[in-house]
Amino acid sequence: xxxxxxxxxxxxxxxxxxxxxxxxxxxxxxxxxxxxxxxxxxxxxxxxxxxxxxxxxxxxxxxxxxxxxxxxxxxxxxxxxxxxxxxxxxxxxxxxxxxxxxxxxxxxxxxxxxxxxxxxxxxxxxxxxxxxxx
Amino acid sequence: xxxxxxxxxxxxxxxxxxxxxxxxxxxxxxxxxxxxxxxxxxxxxxxxxxxxxxxxxxxxxxxxxxxxxxxxxxxxxxxxxxxxxxxxxxxxxxxxxxxxxxxxxxxxxxxxxxxxxxxxxxxxxxxxxxxxxxxxxxxxxxxxxxxxxxxxxxxxxxxxxxxxxxxxxxxxxxxxxxxxxxxxxxxxxxxxxxxxxxxxxxxx
Numbered sequence: 418x419x420x421x422x423x424x425x426x427x428x429x430x431x432x433x434x435x436x437x438x439x440x441x442x443x444x445x446x447x448x449x450x451x452x453x454x455x456x457x458x459x460x461x462x463x464x465x466x467x468x469x470x471x472x473x474x475x476x477x478x479x480x481x482x483x484x485x486x487x488x489x490x491x492x493x494x495x496x497x498x499x500x501x502x503x504x505x506x507x508x509x510x511x512x513x514x515x516x517x518x519x520x521x522x523x524x525x526x527x528x529x530x531x532x533x534x535x536x537x538x539x540x541x542x543x544x545x546x547x548x549x550x551x
Numbered sequence: 552x553x554x555x556x557x558x559x560x561x562x563x564x565x566x567x568x569x570x571x572x573x574x575x576x577x578x579x580x581x582x583x584x585x586x587x588x589x590x591x592x593x594x595x596x597x598x599x600x601x602x603x604x605x606x607x608x609x610x611x612x613x614x615x616x617x618x619x620x621x622x623x624x625x626x627x628x629x630x631x632x633x634x635x636x637x638x639x640x641x642x643x644x645x646x647x648x649x650x651x652x653x654x655x656x657x658x659x660x661x662x663x664x665x666x667x668x669x670x671x672x673x674x675x676x677x678x679x680x681x682x683x684x685x686x687x688x689x690x691x692x693x694x695x696x697x698x699x700x701x702x703x704x705x706x707x708x709x710x711x712x713x714x715x716x717x718x719x720x721x722x723x724x725x726x727x728x729x730x731x732x733x734x735x736x737x738x739x740x741x742x743x744x745x746x747x748x749x750x751x752x753x754x755x
Contacts, residue, residue, distance in 0.1 A: 474695025
């Protein structure tokens with residue numbers, strides 16, 4: 418097999434993941450794009466393991482490690498997204514911009530506590546209550 | 552690793568290109584489709600296609616691990632996340648961020664740079680995946696895992712335990728440092744289901 422096929426596929430998957438991380442608004446969708454990024458790295462590892470015939474099984478063992486790390490990352494990331502949703506009533510990461518400056522990079526200013534206007538079609542109940550403050 | 556012309560395609564290459572096109576198309580749909588649940592299901596297609604790619608690259612054990620963990624566990628975890636955050640189920644226009652076109656430019660630039668560099672670097676690199684079939688079996692991977700990579704393996708188990716504990720702590724509502732916030736949390740809301748933590752536990 419020519420090495421250009423799997424490596425090009427990995428590069429294209431990585432680019433798609435980069436686009437997804439930057440363009441998605443929902444935090445769970447961003448996590449999906451991060452999975453694509455990690456899988457592009459996995460494909461590179463497997464390809465070079467097969468290409469270089471490493472005697473220590475490095476590429477494939479590291480792929481298994483990376484899959485495990487990605488599973489842990491997804492679990493923790495979803496817990497954080499859940500916490501964001503509980504505290505703010507939305508999982509849209511565009512609304513979490515307390516640390517951003519007004520009008521930075523020409524991005525549109527999204528009002529915080531966007532309760533009614535964020536167009537969540539499936540939401541039926543009111544947003545989650547406020548965070549427990551210490 | 553030998554040198555051969557690009558035009559002499561084999562059956563494995565044709566199969567790989569077909570599965571690769573399926574995977575790439577599913578990945579594109581994952582990040583562009585306007586229905587969030589459909590995006591998660593297209594992600595399942597993309598990850599399953601990648602498992603097929605691993606099989607063609609003679610990484611048999613990694614392919615089945617991919618099917619078990621990604622297609623099985625992570626996809627269910629993401630669907631749980633969609634359910635718990637009450638994500639919009641139907642089509643919605645609010646899924647894409649305001650900086651979508653900047654993201655498209657960055658993604659296209661990434662693809663252009665990476666693909667051109669890689670295509671230039673491996674222009675005449677040719678390998679036969681069938682020669683490395685023996686290194687991809689479960690026996691071989693397990694042997695090298697416990698012979699050369701034992702310490703990273705054990706560290707990874709500690710990492711999984713830490714992630715499990717962290718997910719539980721983050722997901723629970725009634726865990727607090729001091730008693731008054733705990734009481735306040737109890738009157739605020741009942742505890743929510745702890746699906747991410749349990750799923751991580753199942754993978755561990």
